[in-house]
Structure formats: structure tokens, C-alpha cells
Amino acid sequence: SQTIHQWPATLVQPVGSPLSLECTVEGTSNPNLYWYRQAAGRGLQLLFYSVGIGQISSEVPQNLSASRPQDRQFILSSKKLLLSDSGFYLCAWNPGGFHTEAFFGQGTRLTVV
Amino acid sequence: DAKTTQPNSMESNEEEPVHLPCNHSTISGTDYIHWYRQLPSQGPEYVIHGLTSNVNNRMASLAIAEDRKSSTLILHRATLRDAAVYYCILGLTGNQFYFGTGTSLTVIP
Numbered sequence: 001s002q003t004i005h006q007w008p009a010t011l012v013q014p015v016g017s018p019l020s021l022e023c024t025v026e027g028t029s030n031p032n033l034y035w036y037r038q039a040a041g042r043g044l045q046l047l048f049y050s051v052g053i054g055q056i057s058s059e060v061p062q063n064l065s066a067s068r069p070q071d072r073q074f075i076l077s078s079k080k081l082l083l084s085d086s087g088f089y090l091c092a093w094n095p096g097g098f099h100t101e102a103f104f105g106q107g108t109r110l111t112v113v
Numbered sequence: 114d115a116k117t118t119q120p121n122s123m124e125s126n127e128e129e130p131v132h133l134p135c136n137h138s139t140i141s142g143t144d145y146i147h148w149y150r151q152l153p154s155q156g157p158e159y160v161i162h163g164l165t166s167n168v169n170n171r172m173a174s175l176a177i178a179e180d181r182k183s184s185t186l187i188l189h190r191a192t193l194r195d196a197a198v199y200y201c202i203l204g205l206t207g208n209q210f211y212f213g214t215g216t217s218l219t220v221i222p
Contacts, residue, residue, distance in 0.1 A: 034210065043200070044157070044212035090156050092210075099145045099164070102210055104156030 002027035006091045006105030013112055019064075019078040021108050023091030026072065031093040033074040034102070035066055038088040050074060051096070086112045117201045122217040125191045133186040133216055135201030140181050145204040148175065148186045150197040151215070157200065160186065196220045 006023045013019060025031050032051050036044040046059045048066035056066050063082050067075045074091060088109055094102040118136040125131040137146065145164050149157040161168055161175045163184075168175040174187040188195055200215040 036212070043214040046211055088154070092156070094210075099162075099204060101147075101159045101162065102149075102157075103159070107154070107156050109154070 002093075002103065004091060004093055004103055004105045006108060008108060009106065010109045011111070013081050013110065015083055015112055016080045019076070019081050019085070019110070021076040021089055021091075021110075023074040023076075023105060024072055025093045028072070028093070028095065030071060030096065032096050033068060034092040034094075035074065035076050036090040036092065038090065038107075040087070044090065048076070081112045083112050086110055116211075117203060117213050119199070119201055119213060119216045121214070122219065124219045124221060125188075126221050127193060128190050131188040131191045131195070131218065133188075133199050133201075133218065134183065135185070136183045137201070137203055138182045140203060146175065146177060146181075146184050147202050147204050147210070148173070149200045149202065149212075150195075151200065152197050157212075160199070162204065191218075191220045193220050193222060 003026045034049045035047040037047055038044050048056055048058055050056050050068045053068055053071055063085060064076060064078050088107050090107045091105040092102045094100045145162050147162040148160040150160055151157040161170055161173050163175045163177055167177060176185045196218055198215040198217050200212050202210055202212050204210060
């Protein structure tokens with residue numbers, strides 16, 4: 001069966017520090033991968049999605065970047081965190097295509113102080 | 114991006130049916146209608162999806178209007194565990210999934 005791993009679960013980082021969040025998927029190949037952010041009390045904002053290794057589409061200009069160095073690995077990064085980067089970050093995957101179900105990780109709660 | 118409109122909140126009594134509406138008047142012919150729900154501090158959970166015909170699964174039913182400009186998620190008997198934020202989203206061409214603010218469902222014992 002397929003599983004998605006996202007870590008860490010919680011993270012407290014000072015302003016100006018770098019960030020690296022990792023997401024891996026097991027039990028499938030060539031998944032579509034997504035990074036979402038959810039601010040407190042808000043809906044989910046799509047940040048990046050990827051349909052293959054090295055292929056990244058950015059939805060919102062921001063202080064963040066994403067990379068997909070391997071088929072089932074998706075990394076969210078920042079060189080210098082801002083206070084506004086605080087939020088709940090979610091990784092998701094689906095087998096491909098807008099007609100298929102998406103599966104979400106348990107999320108990372110990031111607090112920038 | 115195609116948008117969906119949902120009420121901010123709804124209430125239901127336990128063990129009664131719940132009808133959660135969603136408007137998507139700009140839907141295109143190839144957009145699938147998806148529903149997810151999210152408990153606090155957890156990732157969203159898939160509920161159901163469909164294209165044109167009504168759909169049923171063990172969790173819920175999805176009723177899609179004939180013109181596809183609206184849909185309704187039906188929980189046949191609400192339980193306390195169904196209290197969550199429910200998102201209606203469109204699976205768009207290009208593989209994006211855009212979430213709105215959803216409907217916060219409160220289930221009253």
C-alpha cells in the first residue's frame with residue numbers, strides 16, 4: 001500500500017534561518033506531488049506541484065522554493081525564513097490526473113519566531 | 114482558477130442527514146468535483162469525487178446537478194466524528210487542486 005511521510009511534525013525556527021521540509025512517498029511511482037500551506041483559520045494554499053523529477057511549478061511568488069531530486073521525494077526550502085512563513089505545511093500526492101484521489105501527509109506546524 | 118463557493122459553517126444534529134452545498138458555476142467539462150475533510154491539525158482526508166453522475170461510497174454520497182454548476186455532499190447519518198471542515202474542490206486540468214475555505218460542520222449531540 002502507498003504511504004506518505006512528512007517530517008518534522010513541528011518546528012520552531014528563528015527569523016532569517018533556513019528551512020528544509022521533506023516529504024517522501026512509498027509504494028508508488030511517478031506520483032504528482034504537492035506542497036500546501038495553511039495559515040491559522042484559513043484554507044489551504046497551493047504552493048508548488050510537481051509531475052516528475054526536476055519539474056516544479058510554483059503557484060505563488062514567495063520566500064520558498066521546492067525541489068524534487070528523486071521520483072518520490074519532495075522538498076520545501078527557504079534560505080531565510082520570515083515571520084509570515086509560519087503556518088501548517090502539508091505535502092500531498094496523487095497517482096496523476098485531476099480525476100484521481102489525493103493523499104495528504106500529517107503536516108508540519110512551522111512557527112517562525 | 115475555477116472557484117468553489119461554500120457556506121462558512123453549518124450545524125447538524127447527531128444521527129441526522131447533512132447536506133453540504135457547493136457552487137462551482139465556472140466549472141469546465143473536464144473538471145472533477147472532489148470533496149475532502151480536515152480535522153484540526155491533520156491533513157485533509159479524501160471523501161468522494163465525481164464527474165457527472167451521482168456517486169456513493171461508504172463515507173458519503175455526492176449529488177451533482179445536471180448542469181454541474183453545483184453539487185451536494187450528503188452524510189446520511191452525522192456522527193460526532195464527522196465534525197470537520199469540508200472542502201469542495203475542482204480537480205483541474207494541469208493537475209492542480211485548489212482548496213477554498215470550506216464549510217465547518219458542527220455536529221450537536
